[in-house]
Amino acid sequence: MAAVRIPPTLRAEVGGLRELEARGGTVGDVIENLLERYPQLAGQLYSEGELATFVNVYLGGEDIRTLDGLDTPVYDGETVILLPAMAGGV
Amino acid sequence: MSESPKTLAPSLLDLIGSTPLVELPRLSPKPSVRLYAKLEGQNPTGSIKDRIAKAMIEAAEASGQLEPGRHLLEPTSGNTGISLALVARLRGYPLTCVMPSNVTEERRRLLRLYGAEVVDSPAEEGSNGAVRLALELAESEPSFFMPFQYANEANPRAHYDGTGAEIAAALERVDVLVAGLGTGGTLMGAGERLRESFPDLVVAAAEPLPGDEVMGLRSLADGYVPPILDVAKLDRKLLVSGEESVAGLRLLLEREGLFAGVSSGAVIHAALRVATELDGGVVVCVLADGGWKYLSAEFWDADDVGAAMERSVWW
Numbered sequence: 498m499a500a501v502r503i504p505p506t507l508r509a510e511v512g513g514l515r516e517l518e519a520r521g522g523t524v525g526d527v528i529e530n531l532l533e534r535y536p537q538l539a540g541q542l543y544s545e546g547e548l549a550t551f552v553n554v555y556l557g558g559e560d561i562r563t564l565d566g567l568d569t570p571v572y573d574g575e576t577v578i579l580l581p582a583m584a585g586g587v
Numbered sequence: 588m589s590e591s592p593k594t595l596a597p598s599l600l601d602l603i604g605s606t607p608l609v610e611l612p613r614l615s616p617k618p619s620v621r622l623y624a625k626l627e628g629q630n631p632t633g634s635i636k637d638r639i640a641k642a643m644i645e646a647a648e649a650s651g652q653l654e655p656g657r658h659l660l661e662p663t664s665g666n667t668g669i670s671l672a673l674v675a676r677l678r679g680y681p682l683t684c685v686m687p688s689n690v691t692e693e694r695r696r697l698l699r700l701y702g703a704e705v706v707d708s709p710a711e712e713g714s715n716g717a718v719r720l721a722l723e724l725a726e727s728e729p730s731f732f733m734p735f736q737y738a739n740e741a742n743p744r745a746h747y748d749g750t751g752a753e754i755a756a757a758l759e760r761v762d763v764l765v766a767g768l769g770t771g772g773t774l775m776g777a778g779e780r781l782r783e784s785f786p787d788l789v790v791a792a793a794e795p796l797p798g799d800e801v802m803g804l805r806s807l808a809d810g811y812v813p814p815i816l817d818v819a820k821l822d823r824k825l826l827v828s829g830e831e832s833v834a835g836l837r838l839l840l841e842r843e844g845l846f847a848g849v850s851s852g853a854v855i856h857a858a859l860r861v862a863t864e865l866d867g868g869v870v871v872c873v874l875a876d877g878g879w880k881y882l883s884a885e886f887w888d889a890d891d892v893g894a895a896m897e898r899s900v901w902w
């Protein structure tokens with residue numbers, strides 16, 4: 498079981514929760530498990546079947562795009578963080 | 588007595604870059620890892636953004652896009668605006684900066700002292716809100732010229748020619764480059780230059796975990812990826828919380844006597860994470876600014892550092 502942190506933008510879709518639990522052996526499976534319960538999130542997270550470019554997903558604080566993407570393995574107790582891509586630049 | 592290396596410069600703009608690199612032996616997690624910091628706070632206005640402000644304006648003038656009579660406009664959370672204010676002042680352009688309304692007062696005051704106009708964007712939209720508003724203003728007023736650090740190729744080029752080349756010239760070996768991720772300019776430009784000299788280089792980005800209060804986007808589709816950033820060119824992209832950034836700042840102060848800005852604390856946190864995974868090697872951290880522009884911030888004395896960091900845009 499992994500913890501999934503939900504950004505403020507998506508909380509209304511999941512009953513106001515900041516964090517919930519989801520099951521899966523990879524980041525992709527964990528997200529699929531989440532979408533089974535909250536199918537309305539799919540349109541926000543995916544674009545043409547891929548993770549949308551403006552969505553960042555982190556496992557253990559590291560962007561999955563620099564790991565193995567949605568195939569990155571997830572172990573029990575790990576935390577997946579969903580965030581919108583934010584401009585920075587000081 | 589040693590000879591002074593200082594030279595006589597014709598203008599402050601000629602003092603941009605060639606910043607010092609200092610070893611941080613008291614912070615290194617093991618003797619086999621050598622940790623270095625590139626002190627970008629020693630640029631004339633106190634941040635790494637002097638490099639790109641000068642490069643973007645010079646490129647725009649050289650290409651004929653920017654001529655006398657135009658008015659500069661830029662979305663910024665502070666440092667780029669301050670650097671552009673210096674260049675604009677010396678080159679004779681008026682400047683308007685669009686900034687989230689919750690940035691520290693030092694940045695706002697310094698911009699006004701330089702004569703720049705500050706337009707507030709909604710705090711809850713973070714930096715994305717400043718980008719959105721600046722793009723709208725640029726469209727509505729043709730006299731505005733927006734260098735737009737997020738999409739301007741002169742930004743990464745300044746780091747290829749400057750930051751990266753300077754590090755490559757100073758060190759015989761670099762295994763990891765760690766810099767803060769904002770526009771992506773430092774990581775793209777310095778990363779590319781250093782990879783030419785050190786093909787096995789790991790380019791690691793330290794990225795801020797934004798507070799809930801500055802993530803008030805309507806939907807994830809309001810997320811923003813800077814056009815100059817190619818995430819495929821990053822080897823690591825590490826999320827750093829506000830608390831971890833402040834812990835990094837305190838380590839820099841306590842162990843090395845180095846007073847740095849918030850993004851530097853995040854860079855140190857990420858660098859130590861990567862360094863502990865290495866058997867040995869050379870890790871270079873780019874520290875974007877000094878701590879001066881953050882002195883009024885609550886987090887230095889707050890009981891709950893995380894909560895104090897949540898409410899503002901730091902970098």
